[in-house]
Amino acid sequence: xKSVKTAYKHYKEKYKDTDVSWEEYRDVNYLFNKxxxxxxxxxxxxxxPHWMGVLQIRKSEVDPEKAPIDFNQTKIARLKDPKAPxxxxxxxxxxxxxxxxxxxxxxxxxxVSNYVFYPARGNKGDSLLERLxxxxxxxxxxxxxxxx
Numbered sequence: 001x002k003s004v005k006t007a008y009k010h011y012k013e014k015y016k017d018t019d020v021s022w023e024e025y026r027d028v029n030y031l032f033n034k035x036x037x038x039x040x041x042x043x044x045x046x047x048x049p050h051w052m053g054v055l056q057i058r059k060s061e062v063d064p065e066k067a068p069i070d071f072n073q074t075k076i077a078r079l080k081d082p083k084a085p086x087x088x089x090x091x092x093x094x095x096x097x098x099x100x101x102x103x104x105x106x107x108x109x110x111x112v113s114n115y116v117f118y119p120a121r122g123n124k125g126d127s128l129l130e131r132l133x134x135x136x137x138x139x140x141x142x143x144x145x146x147x148x
Contacts, residue, residue: 004029037128040101041135043144053108055117057132059097060148062090094136099145101128 008025012018036055039046046055067088077084091098103117119128135141 033128037131040128041131043146048108051107051109051112053106053112054104056102056104057099057145058102058148059094059099059142059145061096062098064088064090067091091136094142097136097142097145099132099136099142101132102148 004026005022007029008022011020011025036046040055040057043057048055067090070087070089073087074084077087090096101117101119105112135144
């Protein structure tokens with residue numbers, strides 16, 4: 001499902017006799033996502049119910065050859081010298097690590113490989129990905145996460 005709104009529509013179709021309002025459904029989903037994000041940000045693994053796998057934040061080192069291009073700094077450097085090399089992001093603030101939310105499907109039921117996990121965006125300043133970026137920018141912030 002692409003959004004909580006479509007999940008609510010499916011929920012209402014399946015359980016026609018329920019009196020759960022959209023606001024209640026949305027708030028429960030928001031609180032659940034926030035609790036999961038809190039656990040992940042503390043370096044814990046979250047085991048999903050019904051054999052759906054495990055969520056975890058994993059860190060990995062960036063290969064200098066494959067580091068993302070810093071287009072702004074490259075443009076500035078090439079204004080001064082047209083033959084300047086490409087400038088890349090090396091994540092010095094996080095000791096060269098990048099972090100991602102991983103969905104580990106190894107010990108899950110069959111056919112789960114057909115699914116994809118997208119972290120919910122959430123409210124501005126409160127989403128898991130925004131919090132992960134801020135955590136990685138802290139001094140030693142990456143140390144809680146498992147190395148890939």
